[in-house]
């Protein structure tokens with residue numbers, strides 16, 4: 222698109238994110254919530270099948286996890302929050318009840334905000350609300366057949382739908398917001414957050430308006446995006462499509478669109494319904510729910526470190542925010558780093574570098590996560606201290622950590638056993654250096670005559686005499702002192 226034309230317009234983005242909560246059973250029945258790769262219609266019962274005469278029973282764990290995510294979203298709870306469930310009425314084959322149980326005007330998360338760094342700035346996106354609802358089933362449309370198949374394994378799995386304010390103004394900002402929600406869901410441990418299995422799905426609302434306008438344009442909603450890249454690309458596409466349409470004098474229709482990954486295009490699915498078309502009314506089969514202060518505080522205590530806490534620690538340790546985000550995106554490693562730093566703040570940078578570098582390779586080659594490995598934060602501290610104290614070369618520090626990854630041991634004892642310790646004692650190394658100088662008069666003469674290479678040869682001889690265990694900077698220093 223012509224950049225001049227593009228610059229006339231501003232894009233306005235809001236995101237609805239469905240997070241599948243990591244409960245054992247579904248939202249209103251005892252069926253297994255995890256039906257990944259299961260045969261169709263094997264995780265169903267009369268309740269999630271929507272049989273007449275059945276009654277839903279609210280899953281307590283889903284309420285707890287929703288509250289915990291609410292706190293991660295900076296929600297503020299009053300002493301007693303009145304919340305209730307509502308029926309959203311629509312007919313679609315993936316929902317045999319003819320309605321969805323959701324929350325309309327009294328959601329379990331009454332608002333909040335999400336903050337994340339982008340291009341050296343701290344961005345804040347408002348959260349309008351988040352509500353609990355049961356998922357629909359899944360339709361498949363076999364090729365060359367005149368029928369569709371319904372699988373209700375996913376029906377009534379618990380979702381928390383997080384609705385943002387239309388606060389985002391670029392695809393990059395929308396992508397960063399989605400990534401931060403993904404981080405938050407994993408740090409708060411409310412979801413498996415597996416994008417491949419659709420544990421988090423994003424609906425993206427996009428409209429454009431002329432720069433400086435106060436009135437938002439008509440928006441389209443692109444549904445069911447499950448990768449950060451598709452969020453970014455679909456917004457770029459929608460922005461261009463809407464600008465071109467407006468420039469051609471067309472009116473933008475309020476509609477629901479799908480995303481064709483292969484073509485990199487959105488396509489029209491249906492005109493978007495307004496809320497009043499769903500005939501919401503309070504769910505008669507579920508009593509209202511009062512969220513007490515005590516219920517909220519239990520979840521606050523369960524909530525561990527959050528990405529913002531880690532970013533603050535990483536920044537305080539002098540690590541650049543952009544790089545720090547790499548570690549923050551990896552909760553297990555980030556929390557490991559936090560433990561290392563609470564044992565010895567001096568190891569912050571060494572631990573950071575190792576965790577985002579060699580640790581990733583080790584995890585790959587051994588197919589073991591850091592949590593499942595034998596390494597503990599104290600061992601990483603031990604290796605870092607030996608490196609800083611000159612007892613280990615940096616390559617031997619890596620070798621030691623690779624060993625401790627497989628079997629836990631005291632770092633010093635293990636480094637000794639493996640013969641990894643480096644000799645830094647100036648007294649002992651001094652004797653060796655003296656011997657090397659005495660045994661190599663020609664190299665000494667060459668060096669004194671200005672041949673820098675001869676100095677390297679003397680260092681090499683000294684290292685050899687220590688069987689490779691001498692500390693090279695110390696040997697360098699000792700030779701320089703003696704040769705003047």
Ligand SMILES: [Zn+2]
Nearest residue numbers: 250252266269
């Ligand atoms: Zn069921």
